[in-house]
Amino acid sequence: MRIGEAAAAAGMTAKTLRFYEDSGLLPEANRSSNGYRHYNHESVTRLEFIRRGRAAGLTLAQIREILALRDAGEAPCTHVQELLEVQLAALDQQIAELTALRSSVAALRATATAQPPASCDPARICSYL
Amino acid sequence: MRIGEAAAAAGMTAKTLRFYEDSGLLPEANRSSNGYRHYNHESVTRLEFIRRGRAAGLTLAQIREILALRDAGEAPCTHVQELLEVQLAALDQQIAELTALRSSVAALRATATAQPPASCDPARICSYL
DNA sequence: CTCGACCTTCCCCTATACTGGAAGGTCAAG
DNA sequence: CTTGACCTTCCAGTATAGGGGAAGGTCGAG
Numbered sequence: 037m038r039i040g041e042a043a044a045a046a047g048m049t050a051k052t053l054r055f056y057e058d059s060g061l062l063p064e065a066n067r068s069s070n071g072y073r074h075y076n077h078e079s080v081t082r083l084e085f086i087r088r089g090r091a092a093g094l095t096l097a098q099i100r101e102i103l104a105l106r107d108a109g110e111a112p113c114t115h116v117q118e119l120l121e122v123q124l125a126a127l128d129q130q131i132a133e134l135t136a137l138r139s140s141v142a143a144l145r146a147t148a149t150a151q152p153p154a155s156c157d158p159a160r161i162c163s164y165l
Numbered sequence: 166m167r168i169g170e171a172a173a174a175a176g177m178t179a180k181t182l183r184f185y186e187d188s189g190l191l192p193e194a195n196r197s198s199n200g201y202r203h204y205n206h207e208s209v210t211r212l213e214f215i216r217r218g219r220a221a222g223l224t225l226a227q228i229r230e231i232l233a234l235r236d237a238g239e240a241p242c243t244h245v246q247e248l249l250e251v252q253l254a255a256l257d258q259q260i261a262e263l264t265a266l267r268s269s270v271a272a273l274r275a276t277a278t279a280q281p282p283a284s285c286d287p288a289r290i291c292s293y294l
Numbered sequence: 295c296t297c298g299a300c301c302t303t304c305c306c307c308t309a310t311a312c313t314g315g316a317a318g319g320t321c322a323a324g
Numbered sequence: 325c326t327t328g329a330c331c332t333t334c335c336a337g338t339a340t341a342g343g344g345g346a347a348g349g350t351c352g353a354g
Binding site: 091092093113116117120121123124127128130131133134135136137138140141142144145149 | 217218220223231234246249250252253256257259260263264266267269270271273274277278280
Binding site for chain 1: 340341342343344349350351
């Protein structure tokens, strides 16, 4: 299949496929005599792998690393597990920080709501914020 | 205090402070007669707020919006309160999305961990990801 | 034979959040 | 008086993940 079809099958654009090829996530595509890239089912599987990795929050660099291991004939499973552990820890950290920030903003709102309307003088900086 | 000292106090670089000023996250700094910016404790508090927001995954645009509420001298307080509500909702949304992503990654890890090593066939893309 | 939908390469642009470095001014210490 | 550590502005580059659009080649349908 040609690039547009493969891209659609993987839920991406042709532009993205060329970008992935340039970025080393895809091998250089086979070309027909007219120079068109063509892809097979395996290519689409690889693209879906990339898409799922992105959806899981992996960077293209991380995905490239996994694919490189696979292409070298080495089972990436241990490496994938390590990457997932790292990703989980990062997410936990991020969620904790965001939750703390939410508390801060909620406190601001609580203070703002508790202010008597009379203190809301447009000429003043709303100091409770 | 001068820019380097304020930056160090907030765990940033002087470059970043100038960038934040240009980006509208900091008001134009007061200058000494020699043109040096100078800052006070309040400035550092603001910088720390920004840093916490960044650590929590907020964009500078989001932080700028929250800070604009702090600075909203002319805004009617009801409007300020509305904006705080919007910010809170945005934070809740962001926390929900991160939490969903975390579940997704945790599920991937669980599947990966449960895979018998024998199924990690180099000829296959790790199908559990 | 032309039309439209594809495809190609090429280069530049987007947004985010800085970072580096050049060229020059300021200031306290030795 | 010079040195070095600051500070100033301005211009340019980095990394990420693509997107826009030009200029041109290819192909099946009408």
